[in-house]
Amino acid sequence: xxxxxxxxKTIKITLLILSLFIIGGCWGQREIDEAAYILALGLDRGxxxxxxxxxxxxxxxxxxxxxxxxGVQTMAVNKVRTFxxxxxxxxxxxxLINTILERQMELGHIKMIIFGxxxxxxxxxxxxxxxxxxxxxxxxxxxxxxxGEADRVIESIIPPNEDNPAKxxxxxxxxxxxxxFTPRNQMLWFxxxxxxxxxDPITALVAxxxxxxxxxxxxxxxxxxxxxSSGGDPGEGTAGNSFLSGEGSLQFLGxxxxxxxxxxxxxxxxxxxxxxxxxxxxxxxxLAIPDLYQPGSILQIEISQRQRPKLFVRKNGAKxxxxxxxxxxxxxxxxxxxxxxxxxxxxxRIEKSAxxxxxxxxxxxxxxxxxLGTDIFGFGHKARWLVADWNEWQAWDWRAAFxxxxxxxxxxxxxxxxxxxxxxxxxxxxx
Numbered sequence: 353x354x355x356x357x358x359x360x361k362t363i364k365i366t367l368l369i370l371s372l373f374i375i376g377g378c379w380g381q382r383e384i385d386e387a388a389y390i391l392a393l394g395l396d397r398g399x400x401x402x403x404x405x406x407x408x409x410x411x412x413x414x415x416x417x418x419x420x421x422x423g424v425q426t427m428a429v430n431k432v433r434t435f436x437x438x439x440x441x442x443x444x445x446x447x448l449i450n451t452i453l454e455r456q457m458e459l460g461h462i463k464m465i466i467f468g469x470x471x472x473x474x475x476x477x478x479x480x481x482x483x484x485x486x487x488x489x490x491x492x493x494x495x496x497x498x499x500g501e502a503d504r505v506i507e508s509i510i511p512p513n514e515d516n517p518a519k520x521x522x523x524x525x526x527x528x529x530x531x532x533f534t535p536r537n538q539m540l541w542f543x544x545x546x547x548x549x550x551x552d553p554i555t556a557l558v559a560x561x562x563x564x565x566x567x568x569x570x571x572x573x574x575x576x577x578x579x580x581s582s583g584g585d586p587g588e589g590t591a592g593n594s595f596l597s598g599e600g601s602l603q604f605l606g607x608x609x610x611x612x613x614x615x616x617x618x619x620x621x622x623x624x625x626x627x628x629x630x631x632x633x634x635x636x637x638x639l640a641i642p643d644l645y646q647p648g649s650i651l652q653i654e655i656s657q658r659q660r661p662k663l664f665v666r667k668n669g670a671k672x673x674x675x676x677x678x679x680x681x682x683x684x685x686x687x688x689x690x691x692x693x694x695x696x697x698x699x700x701r702i703e704k705s706a707x708x709x710x711x712x713x714x715x716x717x718x719x720x721x722x723x724l725g726t727d728i729f730g731f732g733h734k735a736r737w738l739v740a741d742w743n744e745w746q747a748w749d750w751r752a753a754f755x756x757x758x759x760x761x762x763x764x765x766x767x768x769x770x771x772x773x774x775x776x777x778x779x780x781x782x783x
Contacts, residue, residue: 385411388455391432391518392509394502395479396468398438403471405445406436406503408510408517411455432510432517436503442482459488463521465495465539466558468502472608472615480543480613491540494525497608497615499559499592508560508601524604528556532628532637533621534604546613549745550733552726554627557606557618559592590620611726619717626713630676630729632661641709643689645701651693652686653706658766665734665757672738672753674731675760676714682706682767694770706765718759725755 394406410432435453439445446457465483467476483489498505509517528534534556545553590606607619607627619627628634636656643649662677684702687693693702721728732750739745 386455387411387458388453389458389461389518391461392464392466392506392521393462394466394468394498394506395442395471396502397470397474402438402440403442403445404436404438404468404501404503405442405449406434406506407446407449407457408506409433409435409453409455409457410517434507434510436506442479459486460490461518462489462493463518464525465493466502466505467495467497467555469498469500469615471502472497472610475613476610477546477613480539480546483539484543489539491538491543493539494521495537495539495542495555496558496604497555499557499590504560505558505602510601524602525556528604530635530637532625532634533606535607535624535628536633546610548732549750550727550736551730552728553610554728555608555610556604557591557608558602558604559590561592561601561603588620588622590618609721609724609726609728611724616724616726617720619720622713623717623720626710626717627728629657629678629680629710630661630663630714630717632657638685639706639709641705643701644705644708646689646691649688651684651688651702651705653702653767654683654685655706655710655765656681656683663729663731663734665731665738667735667738667748670748670753672735672750672757673760674734674757675762676718676729677762678710678714678764680706680710680763680765681769682765683769684767684771699767699770702767703765706767707763710765711761711763714761714763718761722755722757722759725751727751727754 388409388411390407391410392408394404396404396406398404433453435449437445437448439448450457467479484491496505509520525534525537535554537555542553542555545551591603592605605621607624608615609617609619625634625637634655634657636654638652638654640650640652643651657679658681659679661679663674665672665674682702684694691701692698718729727750731754735750735753736745739748
C-alpha cells in the first residue's frame with residue numbers, strides 16, 4: 353500500500369511547530385548576573401614586552417541591602433570593580449584577571465578604550481588588528497589617550513560615578529560635541545583613518561582628576577604657563593593642565609595626533625576647536641575672544657557652523673597647494689565694554705574680531721600638523737583625485753608635499769543675531 357504524500361498544509365504546520373523550539377533565543381545559557389561586563393579597558397606599557405591591562409568591570413546584580421554600623425539598612429555600592437595585570441597579550445591578561453573575578457568577562461559592552469601615553473607613542477596597529485578582528489569589540493566604542501598612564505584613568509572612574517559608569521562615559525563623549533575641545537573619536541573613524549591614505553587618525557586626550565583614594569582631596573590644577581587673561585581660555589590647555597576644581601573624575605580636553613599608528617603630537621583645546629571647524633565637525637562652542645577695537649577687553653560669542661567648510665588641493669608637479677574656506681555664524685552673548693556693537697553699523701566689529709581670532713587658531717593647528725607631517729584634515733582625500741592611478745599616487749610623495757604646501761585660509765563670520773539687547777546697552781543706559 354502506497355502512503356499518501358503530506359499536504360502543504362501539514363508541512364507548514366510541522367515546520368511552524370519545529371520553529372518554536374529554535375526561535376526562543378537564550379542559547380548562551382548565561383543569566384545577566386552571571387557575567388562581568390567590561391565597561392572600560394586601559395592599556396599601558398608593561399615590563400619588558402608585556403602590556404599592562406586595566407579593566408572596569410560591572411555586574412548585572414542589583415544592589416542588595418546590607419546592615420550599616422548604625423543598624424539602618426543601606427544599599428551596597430560595589431557594582432563596579434577595577435582590575436590590573438600584566439601579560440604578553442590582551443586576552444592572556446583577561447584570562448589572568450578571571451582567576452580572581454568570579455564572573456566570566458563580557459566585552460560586548462565596552463564604552464571606552466584608553467591607551468597610556470607611552471604605549472600610544474609605539475605602533476598601535478597590532479592592537480587594532482585585535483579590536484577589528486574579534487567580534488565582541490563594537491565599532492562605536494570611544495578611544496582616548498591618557499595624559500600619563502591609562503590605569504589611573506580606569507581607577508578614577510569610581511567611586512564618584514559608580515551608579516552608572518557606562519552612561520557616564522557615554523555622556524562625557526556625547527557632551528563634548530557641544531564643547532568643541534574634544535574631537536569625535538569612535539573606533540570606526542580611527543580605524544578608517546588608519547587604513548586610508550587620505551588622512552591620519554586622531555583621538556581625545558583624557559586625564560584623571562582624582563583616583564579612588566583621593567576623592568576628598570581634589571585641588572585645582574595650575575594654570576598653563578602660556579595662559580592669558582583673555583582670548584579663548586581655557587582652551588589653551590590640555591586634559592589635566594587647565595584651571596579646574598570639582599568632583600568630576602575625568603577631564604577630556606585636547607587631541608592626540610597619530611602618524612602611522614603612533615602618537616606624533618598633541619593639540620590643545622583651541623587647536624582642537626579649529627581642527628573641528630576645518631573638518632566640518634563643530635556643533636557649537638562658546639568663546640571669549642579679544643576685542644580688536646577695545647584692547648584688553650573681551651567679547652563673548654557663540655560660534656556654530658554656517659556652511660560646510662570648503663577645502664581644495666591643486667597639484668603642481670611634485671608640490672601642492674591648498675585652501676580652506678570657513679563660513680561661521682556668531683551669536684552675541686556678552687559685550688564687556690558696553691559698546692553698542694549690535695547696531696547695523698557696528699556689527700562688523702564683532703565679526704572682524706571673531707574672524708581674526710579664529711584665523712589665528714586655524715593657522716596654529718595647520719602649522720602644527722604640517723610640522724608633524726600628519727594630514728588630520730583630510731586634504732589627502734582631495735589630493736587622490738589629482739592622480740590617474742595607484743602607481744602614480746605611490747610615486748607622488750604626498751606627505752612631503754603636505755608638509756611644504758602653502759594653505760590659503762579664509763574665515764568669514766556672520767553675526768545675524770544680537771541677543772535680546774538692541775540699540776543700547778540696557779545695563780549702562782543711565783550713564
